[in-house]
Amino acid sequence: DSTAGTPTDCTPCPCPEGTSCAVVPKTKEVVCTNCPTGTTGKRCELCDDGYFGDPTGQSRPASPCRACKCSDNIDPNAVGNCDRETGECLKCIYNTDGFFCDRCKDGFYGNALAANPADKCKACSCSPFGTVNRQTNCNQLTGKCPCLPHVTNRDCSACDPGFFNLQSGRGCEPCNCSAIGSTN
Amino acid sequence: PRxxxxxxxxxxxxxxxxxxxxxxVPLDGYNMKKNEAKAVLYLPDKVVIGVAYxxxxxxxxWTDITSPSISKxxxxxxxxxxxxxxxxxxxxxxxIDHLGRTMFxxxxxxxxxxxxxLDGRQRRVLINTGLVNPRAIIADPIRGxxxxxxxxxxAPKIETSYMDGSNRRVLVKDDLGLPNGLTLDPQTSLLCWADAGTLRVECMNPSVSNRKKVLEGIQYPFGITAYGSNLYYTDWQRQVDGGPVDSSTKKETDEFLPSKRSRLYGITIAYAQCPSGYNYCAVN
Structure with a gap:
């Protein structure tokens, strides 16, 4: 308050060097008004949208605000792409998931880090008849669905040689063909 | 200025x-009184995206995405x-539908x-199909x-429906990129959008469909708002409050650069008086 007439009327802003502050009239609270790029908050202690870190070391070792690190699996036109403090990615695209959008989401497999979006994560598409408990998830990397007994193929869509009746939903049954009467 | x-x-x-x-930023006619620009509200721990008046x-x-909420x-x-x-x-x-006292x-x-x-009660989902990245929304309570x-x-698009979500249809889908901003001038009922993909501002009369390019080669628009024949938009790249753009002369006439260099999001006009008109819900 520059009108009080005391030597301490004006005190330095509790903000990073050279930046301005203001007093909220109602609450008398001091807020920084011109935080450095990428930072915001009452004391420039938070990161802006699209950035993460802990610039003043509030709850972890101090780290400057950096752009969200989401393995190129976020859209720059989206808002709120990562948690401003931890950096956890919140809006993964291309069917990716995980803290850094670095793995395929459930029900998808492949390489989330592939350069071309078309090569990233593909749907498991497990065959409902051949898969244990009609599961829709597969191995994240290979895409192998968990097959019922004597069922084969990545997506559990066929019976092993010498077996039949995939549609049973209990696995494939042996053909039990007579070795003498069959052609092979 | 302090x-x-x-x-x-x-x-x-x-x-x-x-x-x-x-x-x-106060307006004097259509001019921005830039040296009188001030913060109305400090919300230091929030990331405010949309604003409505x-x-x-x-x-x-406003909408906040940090602790996802709508506040006033x-x-x-x-x-x-x-x-x-x-x-x-x-x-x-x-x-905001200022006549029906609802928000969307x-x-x-x-x-x-x-x-x-407007008090948060009587909440209802209007549309929950066929949306991927819905962003800007505008109500025209006078016409409903x-x-x-x-x-x-x-497949970017601009859609319309009645205010209860019925009679939904696609208004624009061709030659669109990232339509981040949308506005409607209540007097002329001209619908205008700011596109960060095509880097254009375009307008059309929704009932006539006469689409017109108003501004081309802009940088990265986010929000847009109409006031009379003028448009004002925010830009992520210039981090300025671009405009006003006179939608008849197709020229950018002024810009306002806030002192803090960070992204600007939603923008709206705070009218001195409500645009005139009434609707069915206002009397029911």
Missing amino acids: PDVHPLPPGTHLLFAQSGKIEH DCVDKVIF ASLHGGEPTTVISSDLESPEGIA WTDSMQDRIEVAS YLYWTDWNRD
Whole structure:
């Protein structure tokens, strides 16, 4: 308050060097008004949208605000792409998931880090008849669905040689063909 | 000038969001009184995306994505109050029907458009199909329409429906990129959008469909608002409050550069008086 007439009327802003502050009239609270790029908050202690870190070391070792690190699996036109403090990615695209959008989401497999979006994560598409408990998830990397007994193929869509009746939903049954009467 | 927090003086103002605050620029006619620009509200721990103004009670509404919520504060002074905080994930665009006393918003993670009365009650989902990245939303209570954008990179579109979500149809789908901003001038009923993909501002009369390019080669528009024949938009790259753009002369006539260099989001007009008109809901 520059009108009080005391030597301490004006005190330095509790903000990073050279930046301005203001007093909220109602609450008398001091807020920084011109935080450095990428930072915001009452004391420039938070990161802006699209950035993460802990610039003043509030709850972890101090780290400057950096752009969200989401393995190129976020859209720059989206808002709120990562948690401003931890950096956890919140809006993964291309069917990716995980803290850094670095793995395929459930029900998808492949390489989330592939350069071309078309090569990233593909749907498991497990065959409902051949898969244990009609599961829709597969191995994240290979895409192998968990097959019922004597069922084969990545997506559990066929019976092993010498077996039949995939549609049973209990696995494939042996053909039990007579070795003498069959052609092979 | 010493930044401060003040109730808005009388007159018409631009209100826009910059992550931890909502700022205003008074308008003198169509001119921005840039040296009188000030923060109206400090919300230091929030990231405000959408802003809307209730011209009846002189209240600002906004969406926040950090603790996903919709809040309001009176411009006569008064504490910010959270209106809705449950079952939201990424609320972005917000629009007010000042006649029906309702608000509409988009949520880009739930892929929904919802409505509630201005106190947050009587909440209802209006649209929950066929949305990928819904963002801007506009209400035209006098004619009874909603308009919204979806910046889905595979199939961006601008859609409309009645204010109850019925009679939904696509207005624009060709030659669109990232339609981030949308506005409607209540007097001329001209619908205009700002596109960060085509880098254009375009307008059309929704009932006639005479689409026109108003501005080309802009940088990265986010929000846009119409006032008379002028348009004002925010830009992520220039980090300025571009405009006003005179929608008849196709020229950018002025720009305002806030002192803090960070992204600007939603922008709206705080009218000195409500646009005239009434609708069915206002008398029911």
